[in-house]
Amino acid sequence: MPVTAKRPINERIAVEIFTRLQRLEAGKEDTIQLSEVIRPKRYATYTPKNLQVVLTQENPEPNPELNLVGNPPAVAYDQQFNIRCHVLPSEHDPTSVDELINLMTAEVIREITSDNLWHTFNNLAIDASIGTIEQIDTDGSFDGANVPVTVTYRVSETDPYTTR
């Protein structure tokens, strides 16, 4: 798809999350530096790396309590984004895997929520929340944790490109 195509609200929120995560690739003085941040293609071509983040999303769930009447009405959705933090340290690294996961997930949460109005994602969303961190089960090939971020947004029923 051409990059210049107009983006719906949920995609613009995804891009904003991705952009915030990319700041961690540059590294900061007092914390870890991510190796890369990825939004996978249908047939994923990335290779697992230590301190890698993969951003995916689930199906948007309707949130009828926040709908607005009108013609057309406004419809609200809860969209969960999964920030998958991959850890694959060297066999020579004395750091425990749990320590790396704790550091990485903490840094991801701090960066996503670093702005006072972080939950609006540049006025695109109504609210957002960080869910329970889940361990990633990859049958032993590498470790990691998922940081779920649920974003509530509202758009016109006939125009998913415009917030209401």
Next chain:
Amino acid sequence: MTLRAAITSDASSVFLSTDEFAETVTYHPHTYYNATPRSSRSISAVVIRETIAVLGEDGDAVLPVFEVHVANDSTNGISSSEIDLGGDQIALAPRDGKTAERKTITRLMQQDHAMLVLECR
């Protein structure tokens, strides 16, 4: 020549012959922080491609998995003593005819005196 030595020799000269089923790939050893750098090298390998594995219970990420058979040898293959399952990579063509891409060695699936079977993603 003992049977053990014959099997070890056959692993390199027959099974991993590029005139038969093997191909040339590049081994990129990971260098841990402050350790002496290890250089990349070309090796022979039999690569089994295009197995898809789903990552995570929610199934929202899939990755191709490659099964790579190499000699357990620090010159013509990869020795089991040098391998680092936390960053070593192998550059291989994801599909026949495509340009080689680096894939991380994520697991040592089998090992014996002659050969290693590696999982790369």
